[in-house]
Amino acid sequence: MxxxxxxxxxxxxxxxxxxxxxxxxxxxxxxxxxxxxxxxxxxxxxxxxxxxxxxxxxxxxxxxxxxxxxxxxxxxxxxxxxxxxxxxxxxxxxxxxxxxxxxxxxxxxxxxxxxxxxxxxxxRAYVDAMDNPDCTLLDTRKTIPGLRHLEKYAVRMGGGANHRLGLWDAAMIKDNHVLVAGSVGEAVRRAVEAGVEDIICEVDRLDQIEPALEAGATRLLLDNMEPAILREAVAIVAGRVPTEASGGIHLDTIRAKAATGVDYVSVGRLTQSxxxxxxxxxxxxx
Missing domain, CATH: 3.90.1170.20 (Quinolinate phosphoribosyl transferase, N-terminal domain)
Structure with a gap:
């Protein structure tokens, strides 16, 4: 074959x-x-x-x-x-x-x-440690140049799933984009006006959630939040869009973060380290 x-x-x-x-x-x-x-x-x-x-x-x-x-x-x-x-x-x-x-x-x-x-x-070790069929483990773009397709393939072979493949298949609004746009809501609004269908918006504070959703974000990346804050964030989102926990996730922390109700957990070291x-x-x- x-x-x-x-x-x-x-x-x-x-x-x-x-x-x-x-x-x-x-x-x-x-x-x-x-x-x-x-x-x-x-x-x-x-x-x-x-x-x-x-x-x-x-x-x-x-x-x-x-x-x-x-x-x-x-x-x-x-x-x-x-x-x-x-x-x-x-x-x-x-x-x-x-x-x-x-x-x-x-x-x-x-x-x-x-x-x-x-x-x-x-x-596979992270999937087993997460022990949560309702939450999906994702990779990131932290790949070795030239090996991205192979590394993301390996993630799938281990039981994980792929985040966006590159810069082209989804918008990922992070703090530097927000810095230029002036606010989370304005950054998302610009992506919506540009006709982008998939808009992932990173938020690191609870008060950023509603502006991002109101502007049209289709997924929220909840960055460097502890489990208690993640639960609050998931409650505020209330299923309106998928949620993703990212940052500070290790084998000994992934289970608690996945148990907060997020849909995804992303881990850069899967391909980076x-x-x-x-x-x-x-x-x-x-």
């Missing part, structure tokens, strides 16, 4: 990532000097990718694309589904093909799976 994400060009990502590692365009670049000097051109390897930790898996089809880019005939068997929970020692992928191609693609493939699985694993999953790849000459 072909791996596709709207807005993401897998072939280009693979091509540019490998080119970076191979030093394309640099003096002496464009090759894997270690593999070329040590491994015979026709040598064949079998390989097994496995997890050393309990993780949520994400990115295996992308890893497969790295190997196939260098050896189109490589046999790649993906052994687990994306988003699956696996135990330590679980085999994730088996490979058989050209040894040089396998070694050259190894780091790019592993980096991708380790990073995306790390995100999915952290997301997730540690890489411990995944390895071992080879055997054929």
């Amino acid at each position: 072909t791996f596709t994400l709207p807005g993401f060009d897998l072939d280009r990502f693979v091509r540019e990532t490998l080119a970076e590692d191979l030093g394309d365009g640099l003096p002496g670049g464009g090759r894997d000097v270690t593999s070329e000097s040590i491994i015979p051109a026709g040598a064949q390897f079998a390989g097994v990718m496995d997890s050393r930790d309990p993780i949520r898996v994400a990115g295996l089809p992308v890893a497969a694309a790295f190997f196939r880019a260098l050896d189109p005939d490589m046999i790649v068997d993906i052994l687990v589904e994306e988003g699956a929970a696996v135990d330590p020692g679980s085999d994730l992928m088996r490979l058989e093909g050209n040894a040089r191609a396998m070694l050259t693609a190894e780091r790019s493939a592993l980096n991708t799976v380790q990073h995306l699985s790390g995100i999915a694993t952290m997301v 997730a540690p890489a999953a411990d995944i390895g790849l071992d080879f055997t000459p054929l």
Whole structure:
């Protein structure tokens, strides 16, 4: 099955990532000097990718694309589904093909799976800690440049959902926008007059809620509010628009904040600070 994400060009990502590692365009670049000097051109390897930790898996089809880019005939068997929970020692992928191609693609493939699985694993930990089917965990735009589509995909594999994808698909009115507009209500009004359909307005005080709603905000982001204040805010909104808690949310605070009645909780560290999953790849000459 072909791996596709709207807005993401897998072939280009693979091509540019490998080119970076191979030093394309640099003096002496464009090759894997270690593999070329040590491994015979026709040598064949079998390989097994496995997890050393309990993780949520994400990115295996992308890893497969790295190997196939260098050896189109490589046999790649993906052994687990994306988003699956696996135990330590679980085999994730088996490979058989050209040894040089396998070694050259190894780091790019592993980096991708380790990073995306790390995100999915952290997301699952937050979803479990939240323990609230009535509240949805969201990511943010705090992503590594060039990896946003993949990182947001990993969030979904971990059981979370995506906030806006970028600057284009919803307005997000924050304090600096309000500073220029003069007030929350005026900032929202300008977005409404511009014809923006989805208008998320950040508020950090209860007295900003009514002006934002009256002006036409379609969601309120309740920023850095403690649970007691969040409950008050949710009561004032009274279901007129969805509400989102953001700021100061950690594994030990998410449950209390989600229990206040907000519809969403957003956490920037899901993509910004997730540690890489411990995944390895071992080879055997054929």
